[in-house]
Amino acid sequence: xxxxxxxxxxxxxxxxxxxxxxxxxxxxxxxxxxxxxxxxxxxxxxxxxxxxxxxxxxxxxxxxxxxxxxxxxxxxxxxxxxxxxxxxxxxxxxxxxxxxxxxxxxxxxxxxxxxxxxxxxxxxxxxxxxxxxxxxxxxxxxxxxxxxxxxxxxxxxxxxxxxxxxxxxxxxxxxxxxxxxxxxxxxxxxxxxxxxxxxxxxxxxxxxxxxxxxxxxxxxxxxxxxxxxxxxxxxxxxxxxxxxxxxxxxxxxxxxxxxxxxxxxxxxxxxxxxxxxxxxxxxxxxxxxxxxxxxxxxxxxxxxxxxxxxxxxxxxxxxxxxxxxxxxxxxxxxxxxxxxxxxxxxxxxxxxxxxxxxxxxxxxxxxxxxxxxxxxxxxxxxxxxx
Amino acid sequence: xxxxxxxxxxxxxxxxxxxxxxxxxxxxxxxxxxxxxxxxxxxxxxxxxxxxxxxxxxxxxxxxxxxxxxxxxxxxxxxxxxxxxxxxxxxxxxxxxxxxxxxxxxxxxxxxxxxxxxxxxxxxxxxxxxxxxxxxxxxx
Ligand SMILES: [Zn+2]
Numbered sequence: 001x002x003x004x005x006x007x008x009x010x011x012x013x014x015x016x017x018x019x020x021x022x023x024x025x026x027x028x029x030x031x032x033x034x035x036x037x038x039x040x041x042x043x044x045x046x047x048x049x050x051x052x053x054x055x056x057x058x059x060x061x062x063x064x065x066x067x068x069x070x071x072x073x074x075x076x077x078x079x080x081x082x083x084x085x086x087x088x089x090x091x092x093x094x095x096x097x098x099x100x101x102x103x104x105x106x107x108x109x110x111x112x113x114x115x116x117x118x119x120x121x122x123x124x125x126x127x128x129x130x131x132x133x134x135x136x137x138x139x140x141x142x143x144x145x146x147x148x149x150x151x152x153x154x155x156x157x158x159x160x161x162x163x164x165x166x167x168x169x170x171x172x173x174x175x176x177x178x179x180x181x182x183x184x185x186x187x188x189x190x191x192x193x194x195x196x197x198x199x200x201x202x203x204x205x206x207x208x209x210x211x212x213x214x215x216x217x218x219x220x221x222x223x224x225x226x227x228x229x230x231x232x233x234x235x236x237x238x239x240x241x242x243x244x245x246x247x248x249x250x251x252x253x254x255x256x257x258x259x260x261x262x263x264x265x266x267x268x269x270x271x272x273x274x275x276x277x278x279x280x281x282x283x284x285x286x287x288x289x290x291x292x293x294x295x296x297x298x299x300x301x302x303x304x305x306x307x308x309x310x311x312x313x314x315x316x317x318x319x320x321x322x323x324x325x326x327x328x329x330x331x332x333x334x335x336x337x338x339x340x341x342x343x344x345x346x347x348x349x350x351x352x353x354x355x356x357x358x359x360x361x362x363x364x365x366x367x368x369x370x371x372x373x374x375x376x377x378x379x380x381x382x383x384x385x386x
Numbered sequence: 387x388x389x390x391x392x393x394x395x396x397x398x399x400x401x402x403x404x405x406x407x408x409x410x411x412x413x414x415x416x417x418x419x420x421x422x423x424x425x426x427x428x429x430x431x432x433x434x435x436x437x438x439x440x441x442x443x444x445x446x447x448x449x450x451x452x453x454x455x456x457x458x459x460x461x462x463x464x465x466x467x468x469x470x471x472x473x474x475x476x477x478x479x480x481x482x483x484x485x486x487x488x489x490x491x492x493x494x495x496x497x498x499x500x501x502x503x504x505x506x507x508x509x510x511x512x513x514x515x516x517x518x519x520x521x522x523x524x525x526x
Contacts, residue, residue, distance in 0.1 A: 121452075122453070122454050122455045122458065123454075123455070125452070125453070125454045126454040126455065129454065135394070135398070135419075136419050136476070136477060137477045138454075139501070139502070139511075140465065140477055140478055140479060140501060140513075141450060141453065141457045141460070141463060141465050141479055141501075141502070142448075142450075142465045142477045143450060143452070143453060143454065145448075145450075145452070146448040146450050146465050147448075149447075149448035150446040150447070150448055150466075150467050151446075153446045153447065153448065153490070154445070154446040154490075157446075157490055198451075199449070199451050200450075200451055200452045201448040201449065201450045201451065201452070201465075202448060202449040202451070202485070203448075204448070248477070249467070249477070250467050250474075250475040250476055250477050251474075251475070255445075255446065255467070
């Protein structure tokens with residue numbers, strides 16, 4: 001029998017450049033916060049799954065499943081780690097979802113973690129480029145920002161999207177992040193400052209990109225029946241979908257659309273019997289601001305080509321019809337790669353519980369997260385409801 | 387492990403030096419980089435090696451100003467997605483062209499250049515970059 005899956009606890013470490021902490025410490029911090037939030041005990045947990053992209057290169061440590069179990073004093077528990085580039089955290093959520101739904105695990109601790117500031121900026125860049133088709137893109141000097149610049153320039157050419165649009169995403173997400181105590185940048189940033197920030201890969205500027213971040217996020221997930229023992233107001237994972245596309249951007253049908261995100265969001269909505277209008281709040285993958293613009297089109301918030309224009313109308317603002325990234329998104333909350341997908345789910349769970357304080361979207365009942373790996377080779381969508 | 391990159395590059399030399407990809411005889415589609423399975427026909431596909439002419443146009447591009455260690459000395463450089471005349475697109479650097487001169491749709495042709503060095507002791511990789519055809523032939 002298939003089981004309904006619930007989220008009964010959420011937690012995060014602070015996101016930022018945490019020079020005084022190691023990947024063990026931040027992962028444990030997120031885990032303990034989620035465990036305390038849920039009210040479960042270590043003995044209730046029968047599985048751990050950790051999302052991570054490249055701890056081996058960023059910190060010299062792999063085997064994070066066993067490490068997490070060990071640090072939590074639960075080393076007899078089954079533990080896995082999963083990798084799907086920048087969507088690794090979302091992949092961990094989906095692994096737990098499937099394991100609980102199938103009945104294989106009852107109660108799981110889901111973690112996402114990345115420690116990026118232990119290496120230099122250029123080493124971090126090198127490591128991030130392995131999320132693309134390294135042999136045929138990174139090898140020739142195409143950095144991850146350059147590949148997103150490819151999408152941005154093409155989007156500008158075909159749909160009239162402007163540099164101002166790219167910058168407006170940053171302004172919106174920084175504005176939201178000032179009310180998120182876990183965010184890396186808790187301050188607004190004016191449009192002129194974004195538009196004058198240094199170019200990384202034209203037309204992408206520093207302030208159009210997510211920063212280098214350390215951080216971890218955690219969830220306690222269990223079956224709906226089990227959830228009743230611990231809370232009166234669980235958040236349910238209504239649907240979880242994943243799709244793939246070519247690894248290299250140059251092999252895509254159309255580089256201004258992420259086909260994997262189109263497919264995953266479409267099946268996710270179908271499966272849950274909802275339309276995009278039923279979703280009250282969104283966390284979309286804005287590792288580069290053009291990503292958020294493209295995703296608003298791909299999931300159906302707006303039609304193809306209008307992703308820039310809707311920013312002028314304020315449609316995706318906190319008080320707009322489709323609030324996107326109330327947490328500050330990857331841009332302002334920070335983007336510790338493997339942690340991001342879990343952090344997105346943490347934010348939506350808080351929103352649905354009504355615990356998002358000053359960044360709360362009024363009366364939010366359904367929320368969606370979209371995580372993207374690389375330049376869109378993986379897309380993972382979760383719909384949450386209460 | 388061999389010196390950084392040696393085996394990895396050696397396996398790809400034909401593609402890097404001659405833009406050798408593949409052509410599926412079943413569906414008549416061209417692929418670069420070469421594929422082992424035709425994504426359209428899968429097991430019904432029939433792939434043969436194919437030598438691309440190396441002519442095409444700029445599909446999109448970026449000017450890279452922050453680069454990983456091995457490319458730092460080249461900054462700023464142009465990297466682009468080039469659409470080959472036979473159909474497929476590939477990612478390559480554009481040389482013999484100033485950042486302000488490049489535009490979408492510009493005709494380019496392949497040239498043989500040094501791509502990168504793998505650190506100080508690593509091997510040097512040669513292969514394709516592209517340059518504007520007008521610079522060479524005077525034609526747009
Ligand atoms: Zn074929």
